Amino acid sequence: xxxxxxxxxxxxxxGKGGWHFVTLPAELAARIKAAMAGMARPWGSLGVTAxxxxxxxxxxxxxDRASGSLILPIKASVRQREGLKAGDAPALTIxxxx
Numbered sequence: 365x366x367x368x369x370x371x372x373x374x375x376x377x378x379g380k381g382g383w384h385f386v387t388l389p390a391e392l393a394a395r396i397k398a399a400m401a402g403m404a405r406p407w408g409s410l411g412v413t414a415x416x417x418x419x420x421x422x423x424x425x426x427x428d429r430a431s432g433s434l435i436l437p438i439k440a441s442v443r444q445r446e447g448l449k450a451g452d453a454p455a456l457t458i459x460x461x462x
Contacts, residue, residue: 366399366460368392373453374438384443384450385435388425388458393433396425400460410434415457417446425458 372386388396400410409424419442425434436458438448448454 366396366462368396368458369455370458371453371455372436374443374448374450376450384438384440386438386456387428387431388434388436390431390433393425396434396458396460399462403462410460412436413459413461415459416442416448416454419445 370389370392372388374384374386377383377385396410404410405424408427411422411424414421414423414436416438421439421442423437423439425436428435436456443449446454
């Protein structure tokens with residue numbers, strides 16, 4: 365299992381739906397992409413487990429053309445449980461089963 369701990373700012377996608385994301389640092393995204401080469405799901409997504417505070421959930425990382433990095437969606441239920449909003453920069457853990 366690969367495990368990464370980062371702190372990243374939550375931002376809101378400007379399109380429909382109000383999706384909230386964090387963008388992984390480019391160097392971390394490159395390491396994850398290399399470790400998971402050939403394991404991508406549709407749309408290039410990579411399955412992970414994420415943890416913020418006491419909340420753990422299964423989700424996916426998605427490639428982001430604008431930054432060249434990977435983005436992690438932060439579900440509304442996670443934001444509510446952890447008291448988070450856009451602009452906050454929580455510590456989070458990303459775990460990947462290989």
